Amino acid sequence: MSIEIFKEHLSGNKFDSLYLFYGPEEFLKKKYLDNMVDLSIEKGTEALNKIVFKGEIDTGKLIEACRTMPFFSERKMVIVKNSGFFKNKSGNYEDLISFFSVIPSHTILVFVEDEIDARLKITKAIKEKGLMVELEYQKADELAKWVMKGFKTFNKEIDYKTASLLVEYCEPGMTGIYNEIEKITAYMGEEKKVQARHIEDVVTKSIKAIIFDLLDAIFEKKSEKAMVLFRDMLNLREPVPRILVMVAWQLRMVLELKACQQKGIPLPKAAARLKIAPFVLKKLTRQIENYDIDTLKKAMEDCHKLDLGIKTGQIDPQTGMEMLILKYAAS
Template identity: 30%
Template sequence: MQTLNQDIKSGEFKQIYLLYGEEAFLKNSYKNRLKEAIIGDDTMNFARFEGKGLDVDELIRLADTMPFFAERRLILIEDSGFFKTASDALVQYLPSMPDTTILLFVETEVDKRNRLYKKIKDMGYAAELNRQDSAQLARWAGGILAREQKKITNHTMELFLSMTGDDMENIRMELEKVISYTLGRDVITDEDVMAICTVQVTNRIFDMVSAIVNRQTRKAMDLYEDLLTLKEPPMRILFLIARQFNQLLQVKELMAKGMDKGTIASKLKMQPFVVGKTMPQARQFSREQILSYVNSCVETEEAVKSGRLQDRLAVELLITKEYG
């Protein structure tokens, strides 16, 4: 991110940028900042391509076109799939691309063995923008609050992040609500956070996993129905359940090595508040029992991807499965 910030500040840009990773807020933020810095509001020298199956010949023709009464032409390509299955024509073309053209790729899936990825590493800059750890999120959120002349203790910030989850876009929206709620006051309290912040999907997932491992099938199914009502796709719910079980397994293993909450949080880049909630859950079960849940999640995903089960039913079967 330091390289991106420096290029935006200096106005000296590389010919190709790749923004990838699971933190959508950061990808969107840097995409917009780069676009603004490179061409501003110049629409004549800006083009955007999105989705798989793009016409590479058309892309190359446009990249070869000189900018119209401007220094640069910017081409934005989003979720192209080029970094899973590279276009040989595009890889071969890049070294001869005019200096006046800048390509900006924004991708969800990237294979670092991919030829296009390697070419961009050679010619430009690839930025992996992943979820931030709790300390980074706390600093970022604290900076936003400070600009609004708001103060918050470490404990209250920890509570706030435990309710919002680690999605930066959601954190930003919740910060706006807290700032508005505390208008006229400069200190944000636990009570303010509890009154305003929405309990997010990750909290429901935590409760669902607790219900599954405690064999509270009805409660787990009710939580599943709540998430479906909130328009959460079944496969995203499955991903979050699997992630929670994996975290449970990791916490269990580090506890067995004698590590305390703070050390575990630092090692796994988890919020201490979340680790504190996970540790009692991990104590209830053996490593083998938790691993059986992890394996069940993998089997469920394979059943859906192979077409053997419909996604909604597959997650229902996972939740209601009898574990030994």
């Protein structure tokens, strides 16, 4: 895998001349860029030998920056952030593509993008001439282990179960999770052992986490709890149409997993086929047994009807969502 090859480059301090980092995990992009700068550029010369381009970029100026010799350092880095080169189907980057074959040995050129189109000529050129490193959100078990290490740097201890709870509360991005680690550490004071109560006291659940709780309450016929959770999301200024979309997505996942289960397909295999993360599967598994397929299909149909009613102005969003919740959460 490309990430493993890149880690070998880091550990050996032997870098290629061309890289493309892409994907949603901003924390890892920053971490690996910082690692490369620390290893590649002579200390104290970063201001001279780290050149960063953002936004609209003149390819001629970019090429010239790469050709310029480093100052008081054997190597320099040229970092290009969110250029749009790798999504622009009409872009003409022939000069840059040709340059990929003749990048000077003293230059490390790194493109950093959120999304790319693998079909584009420029993307294929980097795949051929350099190294593409995909930085996706990490799996829940990996995040939990990383959380344990994170607390250790603050001289705090946390077990795997409690670390997993923090991961469940948060969005998947590592930057946000690390911010919560810092907040919890400050809140704990002199205490050494992180407990579930610390997380519950400090961390605001992500909307996705609340959606799981909402569906749990509906499936368990706890209408009062379900209504409280829905209104909590409204208090967080979450638009009803977005809440409805997330509820419909979760219902669809439960429905598809239940259908696979009835066909004799093991749930982990079904989840992999549906690209459902392991920690999400763990939550959905609790919900699979509560409704039969016909009821789930009817709930999905009601979600679509409500969505249409909201869009056409025939149904008040909040009232419609409350009626939907009560219909399926009623004892």
